[in-house]
Amino acid sequence: MHPEKKSSYDNLSRNLSLTVITVSFAPLILVGGLIFHQFRSIYTEKVFAHLAEVVDKHAADINTFLRDKLTEVQYVSRTSSFDHLATSSHLAMALRGMQQQYGRIFVDLGVVDSHGRQVAYAGPFSLLGADYSGADWFRNSKESDAIISDVFEGLRQSPHFIISVSQGRGEARWTLRATIDFLAFSYLVQNIRIGETGFAYILNSRGVYQTRPRDERNQDLELTPRRQLGRVGSLAGVSIFESVDREGDAYVTVTAPIKGGEWQLVYQQKSSDAFSAMTRTELVTLGIFLIGGLAIVVMALLISRKLVVRFQAIDQESELMSKQIVETGKLAAIGELAAGIAHEINNPVAIMIEEAGWVSDLMEDEGGELPSYAEIQRALTQVGNQGRRCKDITHKLLSFARQSDSRATEMSVPEFIREVVDISMQQARFAQVEFDLDLDETMPRISASATELQQVLLNLVNNAIQAMEPEGGRLSIGCAMDEGQAAITVADTGPGIPAANLGRIFDPFFTTKPVGKGSGLGLSICFGIIHQMGGEIDVESTVGRGTRFTIRLPVPPPARQPETRQEMRHD
Structure with missing residues (x-):
């Protein structure tokens, strides 16, 4: 193939x-992007x-939880007097009652006077007489009758927080203090766990941890919202934002107010x-998208290549058709030339026949005594016979070369x-090639x-003769008559037609002859002529043994046959 044509086909394929x-x-990415965004x-x-x-x-x-514990302490404070609770036995009895009802959540109880000295104590520590005058919770208790303190270590040097209820005024003011089990409270907070990295803790208003995260690294997280992620309008006070640790890992942070x-x-999760579920789904979707995209690319390449190959074949057929049309035009021109030559030859042949007859008449009248009279008469007869034969041949050639008359x-x-x-x-x-005729007269x-x-028979005969050249054959x-139809058979002893080509020999422009030896139109025209006459033409061939064409044409109804014979006898 010419390099320029190959390049044009490659560009077309691309x-x-x-x-x-x-x-x-384009639509796949657009729709997929919208769905992806919505998802x-x-x-x-x-x-x-x-x-x-x-x-x-x-x-x-x-x-x-905090409200219930505060209510319990308030109940004990309101149902007992200072003198009653200031007795250690009565205070211990009250503690046992609270522990029986709520378990070991209440660690101890203490009664503190207005100066911050603990005058009665019930619990596992030796805190009788402890001075709380400088404790934050005690100072806060002077301003409020009921408080829940922040978590602190205090005298016992371990994290805990206090629920205190105060009564009275001035020097007569006293406070009932209860210590809450910090482990139980921490478990209540840390019980919030979703996924593998979710954890929760409590901060006070100054940002001091009231409970500790499970992983100490999480203490490095920023609580200042770096980016607002979402709002939940139906949940008052709940906010969601993004936080990062020192290692740059992003966390989803959810906060909700407690204790007024x-x-x-604070709940945080990577x-x-x-x-993770959304990421997995996106990865699966992306994988499916990539596989589908790869399939689209492969199919596009295959289809475009097939189309280009088809276009290439059509172009080649078009070029071949153009060449064959040119050859057909040449054949038509040669046919017209041959018809003209035959017409020109026909005139001198006719004169030659007439002159030979005239000489023959002269010989009969005046040349009977010539010694070579018989030989001259034989020659004149031969000239007349061969002239009439030439005239007959030119007449048939003219008949074939003229435009086909389709009248039956x-x-x-x-x-x-x-x-x-x-x-x-x-x-x-x-x-x-020798002819073998088997005609039913x-x-x-x-x-x-x-x-x-x-035209049909001449085409079949010429094809058969050309197929048997140069070795010859029969x-x-x-x-x-064959099943009510007139059957004409043309069989040769040539090389035969391969089975792969038998189904295409009647296709236009299909030929097995070398370039310039055939146009591929002959058998196609024969097929069309026979079918236009209402007949059929088929072929049988065996490679190495020969080919046989059979033409079947309709016969007029029997009623017309006698009339035809009478017309023949009358003529």
Whole structure:
């Protein structure tokens, strides 16, 4: 193939591939991007809503826990007098009652006077007479009758917080103090755990930890909102934002107020953990998208390549058709030239025949006494015979070269075959082909176009003669009735036609002859002519043994046959 044509086909294939890929991917990316964005937005809102609801519920549980414990201490304070509770035995009895009802959540009880000295104590530590005058919780208790302190270590040097209830005024003011089990409280907070990295803790209003995260590294997290992630309008006070640690890991942070806003419940979870299901789904979707995209690319390449190959074949067929049309035009021109030559030859041949007759008449009148009279008469007769033969040949050639007359006329098939054989006899002699005729003289006449049928038979005969060149062979032509139809057979002893080509020999421009030896139109025209006459043409061939064409044409109804014979006798 010419390099420029190959390059143009490659460019066409590339452009087709790019067009198909672009047209396929554009809506896919657009729709996929919209779906992806919507999925991410919906899933993110779902995660935020779930985390906010969980944190809000646990904040409510912690508030309920603190409120219940405060209520219990208030109940003990209101149902007992200072003198009664100041007795260690009565205070110990009150502590046992509270522990029986709530378990070991209440660690100890103490009664503190207005100066901050603990005048009565019940619990596991030796804190009788302890001075709390400088403790923050005691100073706060002077301003409020009921307080819950921040977590601190105090005299016992371990984290705890105090619930205190105060009564009285001035010097008569006294306070009932209860210590809450810090481990139980911490478990209540740390019980909030979602996923693998979620954890919770409590901060006071100054940002001091009231409970510790499970992982000490989490103390490095920033609580200042770096980026607001979401809001939950139905949950008052709950906010969601993004935090980062010193290592740069992003966390989803959810906060909710507890203890009247003095504390803040904080829940944090790594963003990668919180959105792990979404990430997995996105990865699976991306994988499917990539596989689908790869399939689109492969199909685009294959389809474009197939189309280009098809275009290439069409172009080649078009080029071949153009060449064959040119060759056909040449053949038509040669045919017209041959017709003109035959017409010009016909005139001198006719004069030659007339002159030979005239000389023959002269010889009969005046040359009877010549010694060579008999020989001259024989020569004149031969000249006349050969001249009439030339005239007959030129007449048939003119008949074939003229435009085909499609008007149907009645004809005798055996006689018609003999005329075709006479036209082809000279070509057969040069090709060393012998004719073998098997004609049924009794078969009825048929109605067909003589010129078109002559064209068909001449084409089949010429093809057979050319197939047997140069070795020669035998060409058998026969006619007979076959199942009510007139059957004409043309069989040769040539090389035969391969089975792979039998189904295509009637296709236009299909030929197995070398370039310049055939146009591929002959058998196609024959097929069209026979079918236009209402007949059929088929072929049988065996490689190495020869080929046999069979033409079947309709025969006029029997009612017309006697009339035809009477017309023949009358003529």
